[in-house]
Ligand SMILES: [Zn+2]
């Protein structure tokens with residue numbers, strides 16, 4: 001299917017603030033391919049390749065981020081979607097030295113803070129690699145509790161602009177393994193994380209990567225987005241988390257409709273790590 005342009009508002013371009021290229025270990029499309037797809041959709045974007053601190057010295061994880069930034073600036077000299085460049089720092093709280101070093105490596109437009117691995121004894125590999133079907137209920141609860149503890153610490157102490165894909169383990173627990181996870185269970189922890197994001201003036205990400213999948217919701221879901229707004233949270237970014245060009249700006253129109261129904265009227269992107277708001281109505 002030929003990609004259709006999507007707009008935030010008449011004459012206003014979306015900025016997809018969370019994407020990956022082959023500078024990420026799991027990226028499937030080159031930055032040039034991603035840009036061509038974004039250009040076809042009329043969307044500007046940030047390339048935010050992975051830097052998980054626990055892998056910082058497992059091979060060279062620094063150079064790819066620098067090369068992505070350099071290529072973005074090179075591509076920006078030719079017509080097409082504008083590319084902002086940054087990094088998605090996973091597990092910043094595991095290794096301050098690595099996080100500081102990637103932050104000072106080059107100029108970043110945007111820094112994403114996220115958790116892909118949890119400090120749960122014996123299960124510290126990325127949750128995308130864990131078979132949760134063998135976890136008894138109590139262990140699953142302990143694991144999730146540790147995810148929210150780690151994310152709360154990240155939200156509070158890390159240097160980032162956007163807190164990404166809040167509740168992402170649900171994608172695996174619910175979407176991949178069909179496990180029953182009560183959406184109420186960690187609401188107090190989630191609420192406290194939202195408070196931190198608001199108090200520190202950070203942005204919450206609306207991650208669209210699960211829309212249309214077995215876990216067919218925004219991350220975080222509508223109820224949490226509503227809570228964020230009720231608490232006074234206004235700074236929101238939209239990210240497809242695309243690892244493949246065909247997922248560029250995935251489901252932005254339906255996400256926008258949800259945001260409008262909650263009462264949000266703006267989205268934010270970052271340039272030189274400064275937030276810039278734009279209308280979605
Ligand atoms: Zn991520």
Ligand SMILES: [Zn+2]
Pocket residue numbers: 018019020088241
């Ligand atoms: Zn990502």
